[in-house]
Amino acid sequence: GGGLRAMIALMGTLSELADQDLLDSIMYLCGVSGSTWCMSTVYEDMNWSKNVKASETKLCRTLSAPTWSQSSIWENIKSAIDDGVYSLTILWSYLVGNHMIKDINENTLSNHKGACENGSNPYPIYAAVEKSHIQDENKKHSSGSWFEFTPHDAGFPGYGAFVNTEVIGSKFEKGDLATLKAQQTICYLQGLWGSALASEKEIKGCIKDYIASWFSGEQASPPDEMRCCAMEVDPVTELSFRASAPVPVQCTCECCVAAEKLMSLSIEELETEMGQQAVLNLERLLEENKE
Numbered sequence: 001g002g003g004l005r006a007m008i009a010l011m012g013t014l015s016e017l018a019d020q021d022l023l024d025s026i027m028y029l030c031g032v033s034g035s036t037w038c039m040s041t042v043y044e045d046m047n048w049s050k051n052v053k054a055s056e057t058k059l060c061r062t063l064s065a066p067t068w069s070q071s072s073i074w075e076n077i078k079s080a081i082d083d084g085v086y087s088l089t090i091l092w093s094y095l096v097g098n099h100m101i102k103d104i105n106e107n108t109l110s111n112h113k114g115a116c117e118n119g120s121n122p123y124p125i126y127a128a129v130e131k132s133h134i135q136d137e138n139k140k141h142s143s144g145s146w147f148e149f150t151p152h153d154a155g156f157p158g159y160g161a162f163v164n165t166e167v168i169g170s171k172f173e174k175g176d177l178a179t180l181k182a183q184q185t186i187c188y189l190q191g192l193w194g195s196a197l198a199s200e201k202e203i204k205g206c207i208k209d210y211i212a213s214w215f216s217g218e219q220a221s222p223p224d225e226m227r228c229c230a231m232e233v234d235p236v237t238e239l240s241f242r243a244s245a246p247v248p249v250q251c252t253c254e255c256c257v258a259a260e261k262l263m264s265l266s267i268e269e270l271e272t273e274m275g276q277q278a279v280l281n282l283e284r285l286l287e288e289n290k291e
Contacts, residue, residue: 062102066102
């Protein structure tokens, strides 16, 4: 693990293994956090282990590209709210994940089956930590601390409890499928695999800083498409959303006030209808203040 550093480091490691003719000796490839971002990217190519240099070039090009259209990101978040599947993971995946990975992968993990059934590539295992176990010192190293995903199955290896990957996110009752829901996208899973959600303090700090960067001019989006008065003022003296510094009272435009309100919510509130409405309100105001 290690976020963007781990993503780049794994790509470099795979490239070197290929150069040394060692890659075809690996049976499994397992990762967590940033390593999974690299894995889920290379497995888009059915024969990536035979084309590692091409995968490396493609990844470098993607990471060097601008972030996705902010309007597209908001549309994905609003769609999740409309579908009743909004969560903090959705917010993290589309806002912060897009900022780091520079890609919104709408493919599904089960579609990677072909890339690990042809005998050419190592079999991928994506891991995520179980939040309740990580936050409890007595459970940190218990059987339920890790959850694994593969293109075929997903579940807790410690309990031997798995379901088909296609139904992850669907509802079950007494072991039977009750409500089938659409497969979760790789973009969503990349946010989940990042495991930052296991630390409420960490994820809220990242989301705060990311939204703050829009208004301070540190990020190209949404200023490319959306604009508010905060972008005309000195970000040091007039505007700061950093974790312990709310918006100063002198900045009272609707956009800044809405952003400050969103960032004042607790982790629990961000996941409720209150959080959804705060997100939608900020998006609406930014849209209205386009140039």
